[in-house]
Amino acid sequence: MDAIKIVDFSKSYGNVLAVKNLNITIAQGEIVGFVGKNGSGKSTTIRSIMNMIFQSSGTIQVLGLDSVNDAKELKKKIAYVPSEASFQNNITAHKLLKFCLQFTTYDDSKIQELAEYFELDLTKKISDLSLGNRKKVSLIQALLKESEIIILDEPTGGLDPLMQHKFFQLIIKEKEKGKTIFLSSHNLEEVEKYCDKVAIIKDGELVDYLDMATVSLTKRQTVSYETRDGKKVDFDLEKDINEVIKELSKLDLTYLEIKTKAVTDEFIHYYKEEVK
Amino acid sequence: MKKFDFKNVTKLFSFDFYNSRKNIIGWVIAISGIMSLYCFMFPMVQDIASAKFDAMPKELLQLFGMEAMADMGNFVTYFGMVYSLVIVAICIFAVTLGARLLHKEEETKSIEFLSSLAVSRVEIYVSKLLVLFAGVMLVVSCGSIIALVAGTVVGGDTFNLMEVVSIIKICSFTPFFFGVIALGIAGISYKYGTGSIASMGVLILYMLGYLGKLLGEKGEFLLYLSPFATFDPANAIDLEVKTIITLGAYLAIAAAISYVGSYIYKKRDLKI
Numbered sequence: 198m199d200a201i202k203i204v205d206f207s208k209s210y211g212n213v214l215a216v217k218n219l220n221i222t223i224a225q226g227e228i229v230g231f232v233g234k235n236g237s238g239k240s241t242t243i244r245s246i247m248n249m250i251f252q253s254s255g256t257i258q259v260l261g262l263d264s265v266n267d268a269k270e271l272k273k274k275i276a277y278v279p280s281e282a283s284f285q286n287n288i289t290a291h292k293l294l295k296f297c298l299q300f301t302t303y304d305d306s307k308i309q310e311l312a313e314y315f316e317l318d319l320t321k322k323i324s325d326l327s328l329g330n331r332k333k334v335s336l337i338q339a340l341l342k343e344s345e346i347i348i349l350d351e352p353t354g355g356l357d358p359l360m361q362h363k364f365f366q367l368i369i370k371e372k373e374k375g376k377t378i379f380l381s382s383h384n385l386e387e388v389e390k391y392c393d394k395v396a397i398i399k400d401g402e403l404v405d406y407l408d409m410a411t412v413s414l415t416k417r418q419t420v421s422y423e424t425r426d427g428k429k430v431d432f433d434l435e436k437d438i439n440e441v442i443k444e445l446s447k448l449d450l451t452y453l454e455i456k457t458k459a460v461t462d463e464f465i466h467y468y469k470e471e472v473k
Numbered sequence: 474m475k476k477f478d479f480k481n482v483t484k485l486f487s488f489d490f491y492n493s494r495k496n497i498i499g500w501v502i503a504i505s506g507i508m509s510l511y512c513f514m515f516p517m518v519q520d521i522a523s524a525k526f527d528a529m530p531k532e533l534l535q536l537f538g539m540e541a542m543a544d545m546g547n548f549v550t551y552f553g554m555v556y557s558l559v560i561v562a563i564c565i566f567a568v569t570l571g572a573r574l575l576h577k578e579e580e581t582k583s584i585e586f587l588s589s590l591a592v593s594r595v596e597i598y599v600s601k602l603l604v605l606f607a608g609v610m611l612v613v614s615c616g617s618i619i620a621l622v623a624g625t626v627v628g629g630d631t632f633n634l635m636e637v638v639s640i641i642k643i644c645s646f647t648p649f650f651f652g653v654i655a656l657g658i659a660g661i662s663y664k665y666g667t668g669s670i671a672s673m674g675v676l677i678l679y680m681l682g683y684l685g686k687l688l689g690e691k692g693e694f695l696l697y698l699s700p701f702a703t704f705d706p707a708n709a710i711d712l713e714v715k716t717i718i719t720l721g722a723y724l725a726i727a728a729a730i731s732y733v734g735s736y737i738y739k740k741r742d743l744k745i
Contacts (some may be wrong), residue, residue, distance in 0.1 A: 249588055251743040269476065273591035284583040285492045290493070299484045300590050338586070 198226045198261050200346055200377035206255035208241050208401075215241045215403040218223055218255070223379060225345075230388035231381040232464055233398035239381045240280055243350050247277055247378075260345060273300075276344035279353040280381075282335035284460075286324035290334050293323060297338045311337045314367070315360065316440075328355040338362060346377045353384060365391055384460040397467050400409065404467050420445075423452040477599075481592045485600035489574065489601045490607060496573075497608040499567045501615045508552035511555045512623030519546050532687060548628035551638045553706030559616060561679055561701070567609045567652030567726055574601040575659035576666045579744040581647050588743065598660055598735040600625060613648065617641045636710050643709035646720065647700045650728040651675055653727040657734030663744040 201223040208216045213438045216238040222230045233239050239300050246257050248268035257264035262271040284293055294308045312319050315333040332355045339347060345369070353361040365387065372378060388395055389409070397405040418434040422445060432449065433442065434455070445453065490497075511518075545551055575598075578584035587597060619643070624632040651671070661664025683698030685692040694703040700723060708716045 198553070244585075244743075244745065247589060249585065249745060251740070269591055269593045272589060277589040279582070279585040279589070281585070284490075284586050285583050286581075287492050287495060294482070300481075335586075401666050408539045432602070472487075 198225070199223060199258070200227070200260060201379060202256075202258040203242070203246075204258075205254050206242065206257060207253050208238070208245060208247065208250065208255045214401060215244075219398070219401075219403050221396050221403065221406065225375060225377050226372070227393045228301065228374050228378040228380060228391055229367070230392035230395040231379060231398065232385065232388055232395055233382075234383075236435075237397060237398045238401040241347055241401075243381060246348065247272065247275065262398065274345045276339040276342040276347045277349075278335050278339045278349045278352045280354065282328070282331035282355075284323045284331065284334065286322065289320055289322050290317060290326065290330075291319035291462070293334065294338060301342050303343070304339055307341055308337070311340055311464055314363065329357065329360070332356055333360070334407075340367060340371075346370060346379065348379045350381045351383065352380070353387065355383070361387070362385055364423075385464050388464075389461060395464070397464060399467055416456055418457050419452045422448070422450050422458075425449045425451050476593060477595055481596045482600045482603065483590060483610055485605075486603045488725070489604045493574070496570065497611060500563075500608075501611045503512060503618055504563060504566075504612050504616045507559055508555070508619040508624070512552065512620050513627060514629050515548055515623065516549055517707055518553065518700065521733055526569075527549040529714035530642075536600060538611055545630065548624050548631040549633050549640070549710075551623065551636055553640050553710075555725065556616075556640060556644055558702070560647055561675070563609070563616070563625050563645075563648040564651045564675045565672050566612060567605070567648035568655040568675055571605050571652040571655030572606050572659045572666050572671045574604060574656060575738070576663065577666070577713055579663050582745050585745050591640050593694055594739040595735050598656075600736050602653070602656060605656055606649065609652055613641070613645045617645070630706075633707070635703065640706045640709045643704045643712070643716070644706060647704050650723055653731050657727075659728035660734030660738035661741075662737075695732060 199222050201221070201393050203219055203221045206216060207214065219238070219242060224230065226329075231239050232417055233244070241250065245252050246259065248271070251265065260274055264271060290312075291308065294312075295305065298308065308319070308358060311317075315337060317330055317333045317337065321330075321446055323334065326334065332352075336352060339349075349368075353364060356364065359441045363434060368378060368380075371437070380388065380392060391410055393414065395405075395412075396403060398406070409439040418438075420441065421429070421431045423429045426449075438455075449466045545554075551600065578587060588594065621634070621637060624634070624637055629653045651674075654670040654674075655666070656669070658671065661663030678699045679701050681695050682705075685702055686697060687697030697719060701725070703716065
């Protein structure tokens with residue numbers, strides 16, 4: 198059974214079509230990245246999976262459950278981190294997380310454990326927490342849930358690099374337990390590093406669904422150099438690297454760089470028109 | 474998994490009630506303070522008030538629902554006058570609480586957290602309805618208890634427990650009605666389900682009742698549009714069949730809007 202199956206999903210707001218005929222299938226146990234620029238339809242898709250908004254057409258199934266008709270049961274199987282960590286302000290982080298515990302089976306010690314891991318002061322009120330610390334509350338509430346799928350909408354926004362790293366360490370552990378992870382992110386490096394597959398969405402349409410294993414195999418290197426007379430050259434490395442080095446040794450170089458072309462560049466390719 | 478689980482409602486209720494506690498406590502203190510001030514001062518103000526009321530134009534007395542309260546030397550009529558004004562304030566509290574319970578969740582996007590839990594939208598709606606009932610009940614109860622204590626202590630022979638209880642029972646329906654309507658509208662629409670719009674609605678209906686009294690027979694129909702006029706202290710004491718039927722009609726309207734509110738809330742996109 199597929200973890201998430203999105204079939205011909207479209208969503209419009211009045212005359213604006215936010216997502217057009219999106220089709221994505223995510224197998225159980227995968228980490229799938231969901232990449233696209235702001236307003237491309239990532240959050241709309243995720244919120245439709247969570248039954249916070251309704252699709253205009255198409256179906257979304259999570260572990261065989263329909264996102265509209267079986268919404269309550271479906272949400273029991275999903276842990277969700279929204280892009281904006283907004284909570285009821287007039288309550289301490291500990292009380293809020295204890296409230297979350299009422300819907301799962303973990304005990305209070307799990308809260309303490311995760312709070313210590315993320316260095317979060319549980320005694321503070323939500324309104325007194327910084328954006329980064331509210332994000333930590335959001336991550337902890339999701340990780341407290343005994344779910345089969347974790348949906349993350351920009352999970353590391355507001356977190357410092359150390360916390361981002363610690364967060365992904367936990368996510369990898371969750372994957373090892375067999376959980377499926379659907380990760381929407383602008384951070385292409387983290388997508389490249391942690392995801393098995395990447396869905397690229399542009400203007401509400403799926404433009405590519407990359408298998409990272411295949412992409413990694415076809416990684417290419419680029420060579421950039423500059424000669425003393427100011428000539429700058431960049432080219433993709435297609436010949437044997439030793440031959441290229443021999444040829445370059447004949448030149449009077451002031452600068453040389455051979456770098457592996459990141460998958461990030463592949464993603465950027467889809468936004469070239471905007472980049473130009 | 475059950476579509477509607479009352480256990481979830483109680484969990485959500487406790488959480489929401491805790492989050493609304495400051496607002497509710499603030500209103501409990503304010504209403505208790507006002508009721509204490511006016512009710513315990515009854516012996517001091519009764520003579521002065523009678524003289525003042527005699528000098529006031531009839532229309533002004535109608536505006537404040539005091540035209541039937543000629544005898545300020547009677548605790549029941551004095552309480553009725555005070556309570557009919559206090560009830561407007563409680564209605565403002567009820568509609569702002571009712572509207573905010575749903576509207577604020579969407580405004581601050583905290584609904585995204587709440588609805589990611591394994592709960593249904595109807596469970597969320599019902600829990601908010603219970604918070605509204607509990608909040609209004611607390612404010613009304615505190616004000617009423619103070620009035621009963623004050624009546625016992627300073628009301629003397631003019632204090633009639635049954636009549637005061639009748640006024641409390643009938644007049645106090647109005648804030649519950651308005652609160653349910655405000656919550657229902659917030660369920661139907663994010664755009665129009667705001668506390669300020671709901672408060673305006675309360676004041677407009679209050680003024681309609683006033684207009685109905687002012688116009689006499691010509692404007693009698695307006696009285697039925699305003700719960701303030703229908704459930705005023707004089708009608709509460711008389712409690713005619715007409716009043717009971719109107720009460721039934723208002724209950725039916727509240728139940729219908731509540732049902733429609735929860736149904737549309739279940740079916741509409743959340744504003745996030």
